[in-house]
Amino acid sequence: MSTVSVSRPTFSPIHRLGALVLARIESVGDFSLFAIGVLGQLVSGRPRRRVLLETMYVVGVGSIPVVVVTGVFIGMVLAVQGYDSFHHLGMETRIGSVINVSLVKELGPVLAATMLAGRVGSAMAAELGTMRVTEQIDAIRALGANPVGQLVVPRFLACFLLIPVLTIVADTVGIVGGWLFSTQALDVNSHFYWAHSRAFVTAFDVATGLIKSVFFGGAIALVACYHGFHCRAGAKGVGRAATVSFVVSFVAILALDFFLGLLLNTSYRLAYPQLPSLL
């Protein structure tokens, strides 16, 4: 009987650090190829209508309750936190402008995206991860179909198309929550509250929030599906895919928020140079 002796090489911390960096670079490359593959499938094929509608229902209708509840509270929290400062200056009625600008430009889109990443993104990663470890994704390929087209494209489209709607819902209920608390609990005059809000909130502010939300939705779907498709074996692997999906999505949302905010503001100031620049 033949035997083979294998000596294990020892690795220094520098080797391990290098391997870690290379693995991260490789995963970025993998993710880029995955995203390109999804975009290619978007162009070349149409998802099944039934699957797309089911996914849109889960992403859109299923997310509305949690977005409404969190949106209302965010609006009221902004009123509570901002009231004292404005009260000191005798400008309580201007609190509406701060609440509403904050909501439509930043908190509405980020809140809706965070809820989507937590509620839908993690579930997508877990579902696709389970399909991977139970060989259902291999079964799709064995039956001559493309799993990216079958599984990722409907999820991507649902997130991409419906997150602006969820953002509008979050904005609306947040504005209503802030107004209700300001006028009913803090005794701010309703007429001046809205008058100042109208003066400060522009169409550009609303558009900024909606444009950013579309990118958030695309990023959440790609990150969740990528981690589901590259899930490791077993229950632990599926759980890890769901967790990592949320963490990476959340970081991506904040990073995109910063860079898109910078880009959109700069573009706006280039188009309207008479406005004072922040940079």
Added chain:
Amino acid sequence: MLRNLTLSVRSGETLVVIGESGCGKSVTLKLMISLLDATSGEVHWEGHHVAGLSRAERDRHRLRFGYLFQNSALFDSFDVFENVAYGLRESGGRSEADIRAVVVERLEEVGLEAEICSKKPAELSGGMRKRVALARALALEPAVMLYDEPTTGLDPVMTGVINRLICQVRRRRSVTSVVVTHDLSTVRAVADRVVMLEPVSRLAPDEPQAIFSGTVAEAFASNDLRVAAFMQGGDASWEREAG
């Protein structure tokens, strides 16, 4: 996982691949159907080098194969009908009535009634799941059937049913079959030829990975200790530990 493996499958035969867990049996099947790409070496199908095929050609290549996965791999979110109909819908060109007729016919072929069409995979027993998965694999009339551990987790009665179905599919459809298994009753029941793989970690650098290839009778009578130990116990690892 695999190294220095040369394996050929003859048209119309049932080849059974045996070996210890982790020796690369399932990987071999996935290389054949192009679910995995080899880092080196070549897989040929009817004279074509599989790795050289375009994506569309690979999709068509896969349709020549039916694949019964180890854990059935039925789609959880679909009912039995949609599972069996999946490949038919994807390949296109069939009316809903045609699809229904083919689904019912395939389910009957594996011994299942059309009444289970509306059931979800979670509502089925292990044996029924295997048979639904077999019906799904047969729906597109494959030329080659690949069975990955077809009787794992089944009781002896259901193991016998699956073994008979493998023989029946081969007899009625004249398909070439490759069966990966640990189960010696399956080896006895279905094999024309047996190939035993040895884990790469136990091989000398130049030793081929397929350490035995022959008929069932030759496998059981093998003078090679590794093959003999496997054929007696279904697992050769004890021999190695003792040796």
